[in-house]
Amino acid sequence: MTEVEPLVRNLEALLFLAPEPLKVTDLAEACESTEDEVRDALTAVAKELGEQGRGIVLREVAGGWSLSSNPESEDAARRMFAAPRTPPLTAAQAETLAIVAYLQPVSRPEIARIRGVNAESAAATLLERGVIEEAGRSPFGAVLYRTSELFLRLFGLGSIEDLPDIGAWDPAPEVEEALRERLLKVGAERSGDSTTEGQGTLENTEDDRELAAVPSDETGDPQDESASDPEVFEAEDSDEDSSDAEPELDPDTDLPAAN
16 A cells, blocks of 8 residues: 555545535545546545454444544543533433434424324434434425434444344344233223233333323224324314204294285
């Protein structure tokens, strides 16, 4: 790499100074080099850093290139920079984020129907943290959501196409059993039962409490937020109480006499 040392030096300086991933086109223009030369130099640097196990790694994320700390140094970084940090995502927030990632753009009523619970709080938190963003409106007027560039950076993805194939997921038996138990609990909460056959008393999970907060109809089934969203229209009963209706006029007694 002797012949490209000046280019490598400039690239490292630019990547170190940039708070966001830099595109190859921008780097090539700043270094007065071709895109192929820049791409080859970046690939070589990334390989060299990885082979040497350095504390800094070079990754291609969110459509650009960025320097970041080596994941193996995370424990030392936490001890050095121990400070209040953003709490991890709850199960409800993680489920909502996964739905947005794989189905984007998707509306909140659609998320609520898939999860079976109100998605307003989880979506609002994800919006506040910047991992999802608004992406217009559906034909029915509901806000659509998609993942943001920050999402790609946090998960080390070059694009949405790099998401793992969900169809290839084959859970271990213990994971499958845990999912089954959770679904049983959610089903029991929906029906108003406190126990399931052979399971004993159920413990309230975060999702159970979220389910309990969703208004129920007379059958006990939860109603998600789509019931009040313009995307989902339900015809209302138009029958009126006979006592509220205007009385019909009797032409023999109520009409005024003609002059």
